[in-house]
Amino acid sequence: MRRWLLPEAIEDILPVEAARIEALRRRMLDGFHGHGYELVTPPLLEYVESLLTDGAHDLDLRTFKLVDQLSGRTLGIRADITPQVARIDAHLLNRAGVTRLCYCANVLHTRSDSLTATREPLQIGAELYGHGGIEADIEVIRLLADTLALADLSATRIDLGHVGIFRALARRADLDDDQVQVLFDALQAKDVPTLEALTEAIAEPVRSALRGLPECYGGSEVLDKVLALTAGDAEVAAAVTDLRQLVEALAGLPISFDLADLRGYHYHSGVMFAAYCAHHPNAIALGGRYDSMGKAFGRARPATGFSMDLREVVRLSENDSVPGRILAPWGDDPTLQQEIARLRAAGEAVAVALPGHDGSWREAGCDRRLVQRDAKWTLEALN
Amino acid sequence: MRRWLLPEAIEDILPVEAARIEALRRRMLDGFHGHGYELVTPPLLEYVESLLTDGAHDLDLRTFKLVDQLSGRTLGIRADITPQVARIDAHLLNRAGVTRLCYCANVLHTRSDSLTATREPLQIGAELYGHGGIEADIEVIRLLADTLALADLSATRIDLGHVGIFRALARRADLDDDQVQVLFDALQAKDVPTLEALTEAIAEPVRSALRGLPECYGGSEVLDKVLALTAGDAEVAAAVTDLRQLVEALAGLPISFDLADLRGYHYHSGVMFAAYCAHHPNAIALGGRYDSMGKAFGRARPATGFSMDLREVVRLSENDSVPGRILAPWGDDPTLQQEIARLRAAGEAVAVALPGHDGSWREAGCDRRLVQRDAKWTLEALN
Numbered sequence: 110m111r112r113w114l115l116p117e118a119i120e121d122i123l124p125v126e127a128a129r130i131e132a133l134r135r136r137m138l139d140g141f142h143g144h145g146y147e148l149v150t151p152p153l154l155e156y157v158e159s160l161l162t163d164g165a166h167d168l169d170l171r172t173f174k175l176v177d178q179l180s181g182r183t184l185g186i187r188a189d190i191t192p193q194v195a196r197i198d199a200h201l202l203n204r205a206g207v208t209r210l211c212y213c214a215n216v217l218h219t220r221s222d223s224l225t226a227t228r229e230p231l232q233i234g235a236e237l238y239g240h241g242g243i244e245a246d247i248e249v250i251r252l253l254a255d256t257l258a259l260a261d262l263s264a265t266r267i268d269l270g271h272v273g274i275f276r277a278l279a280r281r282a283d284l285d286d287d288q289v290q291v292l293f294d295a296l297q298a299k300d301v302p303t304l305e306a307l308t309e310a311i312a313e314p315v316r317s318a319l320r321g322l323p324e325c326y327g328g329s330e331v332l333d334k335v336l337a338l339t340a341g342d343a344e345v346a347a348a349v350t351d352l353r354q355l356v357e358a359l360a361g362l363p364i365s366f367d368l369a370d371l372r373g374y375h376y377h378s379g380v381m382f383a384a385y386c387a388h389h390p391n392a393i394a395l396g397g398r399y400d401s402m403g404k405a406f407g408r409a410r411p412a413t414g415f416s417m418d419l420r421e422v423v424r425l426s427e428n429d430s431v432p433g434r435i436l437a438p439w440g441d442d443p444t445l446q447q448e449i450a451r452l453r454a455a456g457e458a459v460a461v462a463l464p465g466h467d468g469s470w471r472e473a474g475c476d477r478r479l480v481q482r483d484a485k486w487t488l489e490a491l492n
Numbered sequence: 493m494r495r496w497l498l499p500e501a502i503e504d505i506l507p508v509e510a511a512r513i514e515a516l517r518r519r520m521l522d523g524f525h526g527h528g529y530e531l532v533t534p535p536l537l538e539y540v541e542s543l544l545t546d547g548a549h550d551l552d553l554r555t556f557k558l559v560d561q562l563s564g565r566t567l568g569i570r571a572d573i574t575p576q577v578a579r580i581d582a583h584l585l586n587r588a589g590v591t592r593l594c595y596c597a598n599v600l601h602t603r604s605d606s607l608t609a610t611r612e613p614l615q616i617g618a619e620l621y622g623h624g625g626i627e628a629d630i631e632v633i634r635l636l637a638d639t640l641a642l643a644d645l646s647a648t649r650i651d652l653g654h655v656g657i658f659r660a661l662a663r664r665a666d667l668d669d670d671q672v673q674v675l676f677d678a679l680q681a682k683d684v685p686t687l688e689a690l691t692e693a694i695a696e697p698v699r700s701a702l703r704g705l706p707e708c709y710g711g712s713e714v715l716d717k718v719l720a721l722t723a724g725d726a727e728v729a730a731a732v733t734d735l736r737q738l739v740e741a742l743a744g745l746p747i748s749f750d751l752a753d754l755r756g757y758h759y760h761s762g763v764m765f766a767a768y769c770a771h772h773p774n775a776i777a778l779g780g781r782y783d784s785m786g787k788a789f790g791r792a793r794p795a796t797g798f799s800m801d802l803r804e805v806v807r808l809s810e811n812d813s814v815p816g817r818i819l820a821p822w823g824d825d826p827t828l829q830q831e832i833a834r835l836r837a838a839g840e841a842v843a844v845a846l847p848g849h850d851g852s853w854r855e856a857g858c859d860r861r862l863v864q865r866d867a868k869w870t871l872e873a874l875n
Binding site for chain 1: 495496497498499500501502503504505506507510511513514518521525526527528530531532533534535536537538539541542556557558560561562563565567569576579580582583584585587588589590591592593597598600602603611612622623625627628631788789790817822836837839840841842843844846847848849851852853855856857858
């Protein structure tokens with residue numbers, strides 16, 4: 110038995126990567142703090158019905174389940190943190206006004222999202238509760254762009270969508286919940302043949318509108334296109350008005366549209382967005398409105414936010430070099446101890462040489478050493 | 493169904509506590525970094541046989557198990573991080589010399605350690621591999637004292653023990669593994685009647701020595717006492733020599749002894765220690781030698797270190813007040829945006845007032861607001 114083997118899509122984070130993740134984690138949490146977002150840390154483990162809001166079928170499949178010895182009930186290891194933060198807003202903080210929350214913690218998935226994805230993402234995100242107006246959408250999308258910039262990663266594209274467009278069309282098509290689900294999946298997969306088969310029996314103009322959605326991506330012209338396709342549907346028109354306001358307010362950001370992109374655990378309710386970076390085919394961050402989630406926890410609240418996998422962001426960001434450590438001799442000489450304390454206070458990593466390990470310190474990451482020359486402690490290169 | 497109920501001994505960490513934990517987490521990890529300890533983050537989830545080193549029966553019972561859909565094998569959610577870090581040292585880093593590692597991450601327990609303990613501790617710790625000499629024990633105990641000081645928490649007492657004393661006596665008593673286990677449990681529980689019954693058949697002087705161990709706590713006189721009890725046993729004498737060297741090197745720290753305190757997942761192999769603080773009956777941090785653990789991962793290495801639950805430390809440390817946030821008006825005025833950016837860069841949390849929520853901002857933690865007076869932006873108290 111090779112005890113050091115890890116399960117598929119599960120990895121250790123070793124020193125160089127861990128230092129980069131820690132540094133970026135601090136920068137991002139400090140950025141959230143600066144914008145008034147308060148840190149919360151929900152538990153890894155909850156009763157499974159608290160983790161899974163209604164209709165969250167894909168989240169259910171991705172959630173590890175286990176039995177609580179204390180209660181005999183089924184527990185889940187969280188596969189997403191947003192529903193937990195919505196619970197905290199709705200039930201625990203229970204504030205009447207605007208509440209801004211952020212978090213950074215691990216989630217576990219029973220299966221990877223993609224061939225290269227980990228089953229243990231480090232989810233970092235920010236959520237804004239209590240404001241239904243477009244100002245909240247503007248704030249969180251700007252905050253997302255600022256947050257990616259902290260990783261020296263500019264969003265090459267932020268795609269906007271609006272789940273209200275699909276919902277309006279599905280309602281007009283008079284489909285039952287199962288049919289909506291299948292149609293939703295076909296659109297999410299941009300599976301045009303299935304989409305055509307599913308919409309065969311739907312009356313015009315809704316049929317053409319649904320079939321046309323996968324083509325509704327690109328610049329602002331997409332908004333005119335969807336208005337034409339849906340022939341003046343009032344709900345679609347309202348969604349388009351939201352999206353036009355957003356584009357105007359977000360001038361300077363690389364905004365485009367993808368109106369058939371409906372992903373995100375089926376909990377979204379309005380404007381949705383996805384950020385893409387160079388050299389990476391998948392979205393690096395996802396977000397949007399989920400105004401109805403709080404209802405499961407006793408209080409529906411306007412809500413919008415975003416999240417990303419910090420480990421993936423670190424992998425895509427520029428490779429900062431990690432500075433080397435300083436090797437100091439073992440000993441109680443007060444001048445040596447003072448010098449070590451001074452270097453540590455200045456942010457240096459000073460490792461003490463334990464006796465008998467000469468020649469092995471470069472392997473431990475030391476590139477300089479503290480030596481006494483003419484009664485003074487100075488740094489020299491370590492060979 | 494009340495979806496917001498959490499399982500027993502599982503809690504959310506809300507903003508004030510989360511901010512205090514985050515601040516102390518950074519101070520402690522910076523302290524470890526300054527001492528040359530490299531951060532690693534092992535996964536939450538491993539094959540269960542990797543998480544459980546031989547004989548770790550209590551750890552086994554505390555580990556949540558689940559089935560991996562991808563491999564069909566049993567996975568465990570870690571209940572301790574030290575064995576994972578030993579795996580990283582032994583197998584992944586595979587360095588010949590001294591390796592210093594640290595970590596801060598959640599573990600899960602199927603049951604609480606005590607009536608008040610959480611089932612989701614935030615384990616923070618430091619481990620030193622590759623050096624069998626007493627210098628390593630000295631370094632980690634000093635580091636533990638420095639780390640507690642970062643929480644404004646001084647150790648009121650650091651109890652030293654040495655598992656070699658018990659092992660030497662058990663060997664001389666010629667007990668089989670099961671008997672050693674039962675005896676070990678009785679000693680750990682300081683259960684004197686059981687201890688007397690179990691040692692009934694053991695020949696002197698080992699019988700009296702085992703029976704006397706629970707009384708071996710206090711100052712340095714304890715070391716003379718155990719030497720007398722064990723009538724010059726060479727292994728016991730070697731352990732006592734280690735302990736005497738430690739006391740001398742750790743002058744200035746509040747060192748005492750508890751030679752029957754053998755707790756810690758049965759993996760210890762030499763000097764062990766436990767730190768206690770005022771107003772808290774249980775040890776706040778535990779540590780010690782575990783030289784044989786790496787063997788399970790292909791390479792036995794000298795090892796010592798300590799860990800503690802950061803959430804518990806924060807609860808015991810002084811209650812820092814969390815500074816209030818600043819409320820800024822919503823708007824694109826460049827002078828306003830500049831002032832907000834300046835305040836954020838200075839470390840302030842500036843929340844923007846979204847329209848329509850007047851009167852609710854104190855609830856969101858704002859105690860000052862940014863207002864324009866005579867064409868200048870200034871801060872005023874928020875009522």
